[in-house]
Amino acid sequence: MASIFSKQFKSDSKRVAADLGHRSLIRNALTKYETSRDLHKAAFQDWQGARQAAAERKWEAINHLDKYLEEFASKLEARGTKVHWASTAAQARQIFLDILKEKGAHSIIKSKAMTAEEIHLNDALEKAGYSVVESDLGEYIVQLRNEPPYHIVFPAMHLTRGQISTLFTEKLGAAPTDNPEDLTMIARKVLRDKYITADVGITGANFAVAETGMVSITENEGNARLTAALPRTLITLLGIEKIVPNLSDLALFLPMLATAGAGQAITGYNSMYGGPRQPGETDGPEEYHVVLIDNGRTTLLADPEQRDALHCIRCGACLNVCPIYRNVGGHSYGTTYSGPIGSVITPHLRGLQDWKHLSQASSLCGACSEACPVKIDLHHHLLQNRRNAMALKPVWWEKLAFRAFGFLATSPALLNALIPLGRFAQKWFHWIVLGGPLDPARVWTETRDLPPIAPRTFNDIWREKSRTCGIQKHNAQ
């Protein structure tokens, strides 16, 4: 039986792939991205060398993860940060609830964090009575729409300015406008007030530097900087795979993340936080908490074949180039991480049998592996997921179908005898069920023409030609 997630994926993809408005929005956004990405990639002296160097640094970090994590945590703790460890999403949520309760928090300002999406943090906090406001513009927009982010880097890529204006009019009472700048200023004004009154800030992280015990956050808007500057308590949630060994590694990762992720030479703000406000500093939070979360990552770590999927720096480059992502869109996946990297890691994080269908939704073109700045072998991992899923839970009718095909393909006499029969059936009977629910070829015929079986097979033509041109004789010599 196909999982409910698989059914949902199929029906959502079918709908979105045929939505012309959606396609033109995505094409517009990603064409702009491609142009600037290529420009900045070309500025590197050696992009391929940089990819290799980045892959090696992440390999070093991930394959000595215990050592680097301990170093990261002890350096942070040495300067007054409280480091928390969570094996599961539920534990991580509980850590947040405990901190908020202890601090008597009321309002929370949050900057973009995919890990928070992963553990459904906002839902949990809101259920507990806290108000959480997303401060990244795109995240704020999708939060107002009660939607998950559409893309890990561009959360509101699927919306037009008209839709956003309507949303702001409905939810914020703003005057309608089709000017992106005016829309941005409406959000800026509303959120400024939230910053000043928020007592707790929550951020995600892009890198965790073991050597110096620092959390590195990359952003363009300045919302994460404000989140880390103004509230009295700051909490950062990050996956244990975010580690890089040295501070100087960021000289490589920051420009690569920007180029691969957003087509920028470097992102607007790259900030490193090494603790709460230190003696002699003028501002910053009184308390800093760092929550390290596993939530399935060690399962992926235990698979050496696919371990490099933990090298991922969440740039989104593989989504942007993926023909599947571009046609079915970010929401169809039904996962926190969409696109090729999501298809690779979700089965490890949330169960192979429930999520194996994502690995089938691929043309295996390899564009993702080519785009990945840390050289994750994405398309081969999709194949490995397929193999593993089949080995653990074989599908009887697929096995039967392939056995039948194998039998036919190795019995030429039988195959030749069946072809005229197929031709006859297609011509006289197929039209009755064509494209309908009883059509055995429905997967194909529902949306495509089925060409007729050729009037003469290759075998027929070969026999005829050899008779007239003497090919057979020539070959025999």
Added chain:
Amino acid sequence: MTSEKQNILRRIREALTLPASAPGHNHHGSNEPIAHWLPQVGPGFEVQADLFAHNSVQLKSTFHLLEDEAAAAAKLAEIARANAWQRVASHGTPSTRAMVSALNLPTLWTDTGYDVREMEQCDAGITECDALVAQTGSVLVTGRSAGGRALSVLPPHHVVLARRDQLVADLPAAFGLLQRTYAEKYPSFISFITGPSRTGDIERILVLGAHGPKALTILCW
């Protein structure tokens, strides 16, 4: 809490008993310095200042290379008049004290703490920095060099005061500088600021001043 730490570390160690093959097919990456891969930066102040100026145009920040501190002070006063600043925020260093005081505007000094609402009312935040990075057009600041975390992001206009010898070639050089300056005791906040605050979240159209400053001006002498 401690036990979860032990659990996670135990699972990691168990997982790592199986080795993973090293990445890539061509192993030419390993031992080269990072600067080797990144965009090229020429030698010498003139070339690097030109590159910084070029990057500033792309980023929509404003870069003024000035004769001396007096010229920088005059430029700052000119910017204050042109933008009709009513009040500014800054932090106390010899240069800022002289140049900002000369503006004769109500000034919020962040050194001994400040009220956030008051800073929010300021028209500009005027700070020093640790370095300017020619390769990317970035300004490197820390909580110590630039008056804390908020001064360079909360007011709508950020003005950076920098001396010529603070211009470095590239990102690896900037990280090297950080290490030399602070290795014993890093500030709790370090940031590479590259251009004014920006967003492309609505139809990928660039808008400046999403949350942070709408304008970034760098005065270098």
